[in-house]
Amino acid sequence: MTKPNESTNPAVAELIARSNRLGADPRNTNYAGGNTSAKGVAADPVTGEPVELLWVKGSGGDLGTLKPEGLAVLRLDRMRALRGVYRGVEHEDEMVAAFDYCLHGTGGAAPSIDTAMHGLVDAAHVDHLHPDSGIAIATAADGPELTARIFGDRVVWVPWRRPGFQLGLDIAAIKAEHPQAIGTILGGHGITAWGDTSDEAEANSRWIIDTAAAYLAEHGDPHPFGGVRPGFEALPEEERHARAAALAPAIRGIASSEKPMIGHYTDSAAVLDFLASEKAPALAALGTSCPDHFLRTKVRPLILDLPATASLEEQLARLAELHEAYRADYRAYYEAHASDPSTGSGNTPAMRGADPLIVLVPGVGMFSYGANKQTARVAGEFYVNAINVMRGAESVSSYAPISDAEKFRIEYWALEEAKLRRMPKPKSHQGRIAFVTGAASGIGKAIATRLAAEGACVVVADLDLEKARAAAAELGGTDVAIGVAANVADADAVRAAIDTAVLAFGGVDLVVNNAGLSLSKPLLDTTEADWDLQHDVMAKGSFLVSKAAARVLIDQKLGGDIVYISSKNSVFAGPNNVAYSATKADQAHQVRLLAVELGEHGVRVNGINPDGVVRGSGIFASGWGANRAATYGVDEEDLGQFYANRTILKREVVPENVADAVYVLTGPELSRTTGLHIPVDSGVAAAFLR
Incomplete structure (x- = not known):
């Protein structure tokens, strides 16, 4: 059985192509604005008899990206028969519900309020668009006079009327009374054009838009907004x-x-x-x-x-x-x-x-x-x-x-x-902006991925800008995530990264201090440079990121979350690990200190103590895994299982498990929790918090 809105129908294929061309140019219409239609004949899937149909862009769609499934499909005879039950402008709202009784087939989009404009006008193809040039004429104080002057008798002025069935009747009457007209200027609103073919309708739409734009360019005051107010000019x-x-x-x-x-x-x-x-x-x-x-x-x-x-x-x-x-x-x-x-x-x-x-x-x-x-x-x-x-x-x-x-x-x-x-129910993190450091790989990338999946806008911050941008691109377009360079040990770089986040999404709500590295050495082999590097990235870096973000969180007055990805090593004394474990202990205490200080602003500060995250971990891939394997006397490829075997649950920890903990900590369920450290280590008794 053939669906009535499949692009195999020539009328539908032409309509989609025309819609996409018109919608691709912002001079023709704004995003998700306007609608287009085509009338044609298709076989009734029940009787096999030909039936005249109206295909029209459905409610909420966008012309530039319109596909056949975004069309509403109605039987034209039934849609036009609604004139007999229409009770006047006081009862407009009844008519959209009535369109449901005119639908043909299954699937497709819901009919929009503009459906009547398309179905009642006696033309095979109709466009309703919102071009800036057309609306400029439509909102001019002497719009009717301008319409006649600019377009002659080819375009007719329609006084403002709220979209609906009556507006469709009005335009249908205008087309019948003005056979020479190719369209209308809708007062306060936009334009409508029509044609016997898809190409003719598109050409007429473009002619109205271009003619209005040319008139404004030729006859318009070059300084329509008056002079410049001193002191109000653009800053450098x-x-x-x-x-x-x-x-x-x-x-x-x-x-x-x-x-x-x-x-x-x-x-x-x-x-x-x-x-x-x-x-x-x-x-x-x-x-x-x-x-x-x-x-x-x-x-x-x-x-x-x-x-x-x-x-x-x-x-x-x-x-x-x-x-x-x-x-x-x-x-x-x-x-x-x-x-x-x-x-x-x-x-x-x-x-x-x-x-x-x-x-x-x-x-x-x-x-x-x-x-x-x-x-x-x-x-x-x-x-x-x-x-x-x-x-x-x-x-x-x-x-x-x-x-x-x-x-x-x-x-x-x-x-x-x-x-x-x-509209669908919003996801748990919709409306929130997350800034995740070290997010181009490993645990940070898993956290960024989970938060984006839960509706957050995500800033992927990493030392490597290209990797940050690549990781952000995997999450979606720039409406979902962006990648920024962030050397967390550099205060100026951190401030610049936070500013970029603020300009991209408006602010910051959720900060994850995840950037880290480790050098596994015994005390006597640990150099001062080793110590400084690890403390600069994790202890100092977390401090700088939290400080820069806190300014934003306080100014927003919306509360927020700061999460530290610390480590089991912050409380567990392991061998050959003095610099890393000491800086993780520093991070863990920053959680407690900032939870107390920022609580009055509604900012929650919590920590996560992972352990044994080998698979997908950037730290382990950088040589830390080989050092840890040598320390414990196992092959590097067996290190993940080694860590799992020493835990209570005997289950390997992966980056997604840490991401799950971030999701829970920053979601609505733990809204009264701050200063907490959550172990994500499959159970290491020696690291139990006391």
Whole structure:
């Protein structure tokens, strides 16, 4: 039995190819924004009779990466028959549920609210896109006049209407009444275009986008945001990034006062130029307009009203004040519209959070936030789209986004709430940022891998930058993990690595001091250099990493975890191991000391005492294994089993066992535990903690 959305159907194959081409160019639409469709005929798998179908991008998909399984497939006759049961705009929410009764076959994506736009318009192929140039016209105060001037009778203005069945009816009527038209400008929203063939629909979409962009370029004011505000210009790059790293933890704390958020930092020319301009405060206060934009960025951003020349202390103090004002304003926005019969009702969802998702700092850049790195990055991209829209609208008219009342109707739409509820339950470490030292191999790599699998963003820190980057790449793209160089014995290098983590993900929540090495020698053969090297890397290195990270953890005010990968040797007196065991004892006591000192900030500090981790261990591979094997009189390949045989459980310890302990220590189950050392050694009685 052939599935109705398989790419073997020519209409589907053309639709996917067109969608991918349009979605690959950010000038056409934003990430996960817009939708495309095709109508065609396929055999009914039950009767074998031909049936007319609508294939349309489903809810939540992205055009640039769309695949056949991302399409919703509906019987066109049933979908169009919904006109007979539609009860008007007051009952829009009923229609999305009604689409389920029009579905054809099994599988596929859930129909989106824009399905009616595609099914009701009498054209074989329809595109709905969110190009910056098109939205600039759609949000201009004199958008109808501009539409006629720019496009003539080929494109028709549609006044703002919330997406839904009625908007589909409106566009269908416009196409019927204007046979010469190839598309529309949707007030406050975007564009829609159509064609008899896939190529024609794509060409019409591109013509509208390119024509709008050309008009803005030719007729637009080259300085649409006014002059530059003295003192608000971009700081030099090195100074700008240093200030961003210093501000980021506190700003992440602002964005995360209700739930932990991941951050993204942007200092593109578009952002910096906007923030330096005279009109930036007033335009930012108007908020974004396209529904895709403000659903990702919130109604409006928080913008710092101090110049870039202000001191760090002044900026931090003012941001705290602005945060309180922002929360109060957002609550007022919610309460005003939730109680307004025209926008809210007794069924209005509870307020989802009053913290900003976009924070703008003149001279420094933009900080954007989301539940994960991709969401945070995309929120920033959307606000850059919004800046481009404001630039275009202001260049030929004035920017006039949809009202707060209309934004509220979409932000707290029951359908949007239902979409949020369909999202999978977050993993245990989602929203957390882990910094793991010595993470390019062995125990550190296993820890990084486990934390990433549990939803954390991970910074793989290692002395070898290329190996760190390779290990990070194995965990996924840069939305999941990055690799950084970190000589933990060098304070400047440690600070630089922590700053890189902060700029990449917004902050740090979880630090694992794992970097280590060992030289197995008896006392009389241990040189001063041997002693210093091991203490520099493990005792001093852990101290430097914990100190640099603690500044971030304290500024964030989100609590956090520091975990030391110590050793059974921190409490067990083994032979020929004085330097290594002494530095491990140092690390073990750092756990106790820092647990006491950092507890008032909600930071938990715990340790893990592994033993006998031979397989996959970087330390053992570097010669330590051969020395230990010689000390115990066994072959090196038998060392792992030797260690296992001397334990109570008689089971070998591998790096993943240590990673499991880190997961448990930093997860929700042990939220009241600090100052603890957990043995991961299969049971060595001589190393029992007393």
